[in-house]
């Protein structure tokens with residue numbers, strides 16, 4: 116077999132660079148590129164260990180990336196059925212095997228309105244150009260929504276490349292009516308169930324068959340991936356170590372006779388990405404994601420909060436693997452004292468429930484707080500939230516990455532420098548920078564030309580300029 120062009124190169128999966136997210140790009144090191152004999156922009160096939168495979172466009176990796184690594188984004192990982200840290204085999208594709216697509220049909224993620232669909236069709240035709248795709252894959256249309264679209268049909272079939280003459284059509288959501296009912300569960304209770312996996316019932320992770328709404332109260336899956344998190348590389352690494360391993364390889368812990376953690380506490384100011392990290396990790400390991408809001412559970416009638424907690428843990432176990440995200444945990448788990456009767460009971464219940472999580476580590480609780488010192492010490496002892504990870508206010512490099520995430524789908528004018536914006540935004544946390552990017556886009560829309568012809572040209576090619584960011588910066592206050 117050796118020497119045949121079906122021989123692949125084995126590489127270990129890493130998250131993509133933020134700027135590459137949603138672009139169907141795979142960055143590989145120079146050595147692998149030479150071994151495969153491919154050039155920048157060529158299509159490569161990435162095969163996961165479970166036999167699933169996908170196509171992507173090859174670009175060179177930064178020399179600082181290890182020699183045996185490949186950088187691919189969350190959608191490409193899902194399409195190849197792999198996670199960060201897994202091994203893939205990369206092969207070249209016979210150039211004649213990939214044909215130009217005449218037509219590509221995508222299905223929209225749930226809840227997309229008719230006007231969003233129009234925008235998506237317009238954007239997809241532009242942003243997906245040159246991209247290799249195959250039926251069944253999930254892809255993102257930047258600037259439209261965080262959720263992925265699914266390729267449901269291509270003409271011709273097989274591996275195809277989207278070109279400037281490809282017609283990209285967005286079909287309505289199959290099955291459920293495309294009303295916005297999917298978004299309703301968010302504010303309805305202290306506990307919200309979501310199916311964050313694309314195919315959670317299958318034993319092999321990373322299915323691509325689109326969201327499976329299994330349950331009346333599950334909302335749409337979260338499409339957050341590691342590429343949506345700016346900065347926080349080390350923090351994310353720690354969270355992953357604590358959560359991915361126990362969820363993906365529970366046997367390892369059993370064999371070594373160590374108890375996997377049942378809780379991780381993320382602490383830091385609001386808007387710094389605690390929820391984002393929890394969602395991304397859940398998505399990445401195909402775990403269910405349940406949110407409990409501390410203040411909301413506190414507002415229940417006597418006894419109801421404990422019952423609700425118990426039920427949430429019960430369902431989490433049934434649906435395992437599950438990540439329970441406990442937001443503002445300080446509001447329930449403040450230090451117990453003689454007066455805080457309700458708090459005492461709820462903290463007591465939480466302690467019991469966390470101690471009752473079995474050693475297989477299939478349910479993990481992530482607590483989030485901005486007041487770590489006010490958490491009951493009993494909750495911070497071994498076996499419960501025994502890892503605390505600080506999620507701090509981003510520095511300039513972090514701010515730059517966060518701005519890159521939030522301007523990714525935005526047509527920026529040449530006079531916009533993300534570096535300069537990062538320097539100017541001292542004290543801004545992720546949520547502030549998200550607001551700056553949205554405000555700048557709104558300013559661009561507000562200031563678009565009044566003249567009809569000019570407006571038509573602008574609409575063809577809208578851009579966000581530096582002065583729109585100046586306007587945005589004047590209206591968004593830094594949190595820190």
Ligand code: ADP
Pocket residue numbers: 343344345346347384385386387388389390391392483517520544545546547549
């Ligand atoms: P927290 O849970 O720490 O209060 P969130 O994770 O809910 O904050 O962040 C709120 C929003 O701010 C996110 O949805 C995202 O748009 C933005 N954001 C916060 N931190 C980051 C980050 N590190 N990278 C990118 N976006 C971020």
